[in-house]
Amino acid sequence: MASDSPSRDFLLPRLTALIDDAVRAGIAREVAVAVLIDLITSPRFNAATPDPAADADPRPGWERRPDDPVLIAGRTPQAPPIDAQDEADFIRPLDWFRD
Numbered sequence: 001m002a003s004d005s006p007s008r009d010f011l012l013p014r015l016t017a018l019i020d021d022a023v024r025a026g027i028a029r030e031v032a033v034a035v036l037i038d039l040i041t042s043p044r045f046n047a048a049t050p051d052p053a054a055d056a057d058p059r060p061g062w063e064r065r066p067d068d069p070v071l072i073a074g075r076t077p078q079a080p081p082i083d084a085q086d087e088a089d090f091i092r093p094l095d096w097f098r099d
Contacts, residue, residue: 015036018032018036019032019033019036
């Protein structure tokens with residue numbers, strides 16, 4: 001079936017044959033397709049050049065390291081030690097009809 005794109009007509013049978021060869025070699029079809037997508041979108045084949053005005057450089061204050069404390073709304077949450085047990089460790093039923 002021909003399309004309006006000569007590029008598609010040229011590449012489709014070759015890609016189909018490549019996937020079929022990979023399946024004959026013992027590679028699952030889904031894996032072969034995923035690897036092709038990964039390769040095509042890699043910098044080696046990706047012809048799109050990034051727009052330098054589209055993204056700003058990250059601010060130094062936003063850089064986080066694995067050993068940085070967890071922050072919620074800019075604050076470190078405080079919690080009792082793990083071996084402590086209090087009423088917050090239990091689920092209380094909600095009274096949906098209470099005013």
